[in-house]
Amino acid sequence: xxxxxxxxxxxxxxxxxxxxxxxxxxxxxxxxxxxxxxxxxxxxxxxxxxxxxxxxxxxxxxxxxxxxxxxxxxxxxxxxxxxxxxxxxxxxxxxxxxxxxxxxxxxxxxxxxxxxxxxxxxxxxxxxxxxxxxxxxxxxxxxxxxxxxxxxxxxxxxxxxxxxxxxxxxxxxxxxxxxxxxxxxxxxxxxxxxxxxxxxxxxxxxxxxxxxxxxxxxxxxxxxxxxxxxxxxxxxxxxxxxxxxxxxxxxxxxxxxxxxxxxxxxxxxxxxxxxxxxxxxxxxxxxxxxxxxxxxxxxxxxxxxxxxxxxxxxxxxxxxxxxxxxxxxxxxxxxxxxxxxxxxxxxxxxxxxxxxxxxxxxxxxxxxxxxxxxxxxxxxxxxxxxxxxxxxxxxxxxxxxxxxxxxxxxxxxxxxxxxxxxxxxxxxxxxxxxxxx
Amino acid sequence: xxxxxxxxxxxxxxxxxxxxxxxxxxxxxxxxxxxxxxxxxxxxxxxxxxxxxxxxxxxxxxxxxxxxxxxxxxxxxxxxxxxxxxxxxxxxxxxxxxxxxxxxxxxxxxxxxxxxxxxxxxxxxxxxxxxxxxxxxxxxxxxxxxxxxxxxxxxxxxxxxxxxxxxxxxxxxxxxx
Numbered sequence: 001x002x003x004x005x006x007x008x009x010x011x012x013x014x015x016x017x018x019x020x021x022x023x024x025x026x027x028x029x030x031x032x033x034x035x036x037x038x039x040x041x042x043x044x045x046x047x048x049x050x051x052x053x054x055x056x057x058x059x060x061x062x063x064x065x066x067x068x069x070x071x072x073x074x075x076x077x078x079x080x081x082x083x084x085x086x087x088x089x090x091x092x093x094x095x096x097x098x099x100x101x102x103x104x105x106x107x108x109x110x111x112x113x114x115x116x117x118x119x120x121x122x123x124x125x126x127x128x129x130x131x132x133x134x135x136x137x138x139x140x141x142x143x144x145x146x147x148x149x150x151x152x153x154x155x156x157x158x159x160x161x162x163x164x165x166x167x168x169x170x171x172x173x174x175x176x177x178x179x180x181x182x183x184x185x186x187x188x189x190x191x192x193x194x195x196x197x198x199x200x201x202x203x204x205x206x207x208x209x210x211x212x213x214x215x216x217x218x219x220x221x222x223x224x225x226x227x228x229x230x231x232x233x234x235x236x237x238x239x240x241x242x243x244x245x246x247x248x249x250x251x252x253x254x255x256x257x258x259x260x261x262x263x264x265x266x267x268x269x270x271x272x273x274x275x276x277x278x279x280x281x282x283x284x285x286x287x288x289x290x291x292x293x294x295x296x297x298x299x300x301x302x303x304x305x306x307x308x309x310x311x312x313x314x315x316x317x318x319x320x321x322x323x324x325x326x327x328x329x330x331x332x333x334x335x336x337x338x339x340x341x342x343x344x345x346x347x348x349x350x351x352x353x354x355x356x357x358x359x360x361x362x363x364x365x366x367x368x369x370x371x372x373x374x375x376x377x378x379x380x381x382x383x384x385x386x387x388x389x390x391x392x393x394x395x396x397x398x399x400x401x402x403x404x405x406x407x408x409x410x411x412x413x414x415x416x417x418x419x420x421x422x423x424x425x426x427x428x429x430x431x432x433x434x435x436x437x
Numbered sequence: 438x439x440x441x442x443x444x445x446x447x448x449x450x451x452x453x454x455x456x457x458x459x460x461x462x463x464x465x466x467x468x469x470x471x472x473x474x475x476x477x478x479x480x481x482x483x484x485x486x487x488x489x490x491x492x493x494x495x496x497x498x499x500x501x502x503x504x505x506x507x508x509x510x511x512x513x514x515x516x517x518x519x520x521x522x523x524x525x526x527x528x529x530x531x532x533x534x535x536x537x538x539x540x541x542x543x544x545x546x547x548x549x550x551x552x553x554x555x556x557x558x559x560x561x562x563x564x565x566x567x568x569x570x571x572x573x574x575x576x577x578x579x580x581x582x583x584x585x586x587x588x589x590x591x592x593x594x595x596x597x598x599x600x601x602x603x604x605x606x607x608x609x610x611x612x613x614x
Binding site: 110148 | 442445446448449451452453455456457459460463464467568569570571572573575604605606607608
């Protein structure tokens with residue numbers, strides 16, 4: 001409904017600006033050579049010019065941001081001024097002043113809806129109404145000297161802001177919402193669950209329907225996923241599981257985006273998730289403890305429910321892809337191993353399996369080699385370098401804890417370094433010969 | 438198009454209604470209470486922190502040994518456990534906690550209770566965290582209040598508690614008469 005309003009802006013085109021400019025510049029030549037008729041040329045010119053006009057110009061964005069900062073500073077100054085003179089006002093006046101931002105927000109919102117204003121007005125309406133509500137609630141608790149907990153306050157404000165995100169299809173408010181979710185990191189399990197569940201339809205709608213908010217929503221998904229992991233990764237062991245499941249989810253989705261030939265800035269999932277996967281594996285190869293089986297085995301039901309949800313989403317993503325399933329399944333290998341270990345512990349609680357540290361080194365080697373192979377085969381530099389990185393980190397980690405003579409270590413380092421450099425040279429040559437860099 | 442606009446207007450009005458419900462509820466329950474509030478006095482110490490946006494306010498700490506409390510069963514010595522503290526008055530007229538209730542439904546209709554946090558541990562069972570931890574004052578008054586209490590004395594915080602709605606409102610912070 002209101003979310004659909006975003007569709008009026010057409011498909012995501014910010015990254016295609018250069019292509020549209022190029023097409024427009026080619027039109028006169030195409031007309032001269034008789035490839036297209038002058039009428040068709042004029043229609044194409046008009047069509048692409050309209051699309052270009054609809055895009056936000058960078059030179060318009062910076063004044064907008066500066067203007068926003070200026071307005072915020074003026075508002076903060078007014079708040080401080082009122083704060084200083086608060087004692088002079090009677091209680092009804094204080095309440096009136098507290099309600100003023102909300103009244104302004106409501107006025108702008110009714111104007112925006114009534115006069116059918118553009119997206120910028122919608123964003124402003126949503127943010128102003130939400131901040132107005134936050135100000136009113138905060139100042140009321142000051143006027144009536146009701147302190148309460150910050151987490152209760154944030155929960156209330158976020159809950160009230162949620163419908164505004166949908167009402168105005170507001171990506172700015174959605175980002176603020178996702179950022180402030182972290183204020184509720186330690187406020188139990190149910191409240192964060194409600195708030196995240198409330199934002200999920202918005203996120204999924206834009207991601208699945210590929211609306212103009214597709215790329216911003218990819219970025220928006222990151223804090224939501226990190227927050228989910230931080231809240232429901234409550235128990236130490238299950239936190240490892242979450243991290244791997246979420247990494248796997250992001251790698252699977254990020255690979256799909258990369259396969260669609262979208263630019264790197266439009267894909268905030270693949271590289272960060274892969275880096276986290278490398279770091280997690282490296283850390284585990286140093287500090288793994290059999291205690292993790294016990295932590296996982298004794299985690300509460302709610303953790304398992306959320307984990308199962310993530311895992312099912314992950315498997316659906318993998319099942320829908322026709323290529324590179326192996327790469328998508330790689331981060332799930334530790335999940336399967338950890339679940340199996342926890343299951344074994346549950347069956348025989350007296351015994352904890354030690355000596356699992358070696359798994360992480362083996363895993364890094366296998367994953368690294370598979371990435372190198374798939375990168376080489378598909379001529380994808382990113383995957384190839386990911387594999388090199390995984391092997392390199394594994395080698396460096398083992399340098400610190402392997403009890404080998406220094407000569408062997410130095411030889412190992414030289415070989416590893418040379419291997420990475422040579423592999424890159426071969427890879428670039430192969431791609432150049434194949435006509436693809 | 439017109440229908441969509443109407444729907445959006447309706448949606449926004451509903452959102453606004455939901456936003457206004459909470460402040461309206463707070464104002465009505467305190468300004469026009471269904472039953473008169475009961476006032477409780479707490480002995481508090483204060484200190485004066487500074488916040489660039491909140492300005493000056495005094496941080497309140499109810500004197501730990503000033504509130505009489507019942508013993509709790511060992512099973513309730515949990516970390517960060519919240520409980521309803523049913524309030525009464527001691528011989529001097531100051532607030533005391535007559536009992537703790539972990540289930541709100543078990544509170545009597547005429548019982549005045551506030552929600553407190555329980556830091557846990559049998560050793561510091563008196564260290565209950567009360568919900569009133571700040572008192573906003575004029576920026577000149579806050580340091581003066583703190584200076585007045587340098588000799589280790591205390592101030593009296595008067596809190597109005599509404600039995601039916603389980604709300605409270607801090608009424609005043611006064612020096613000991």
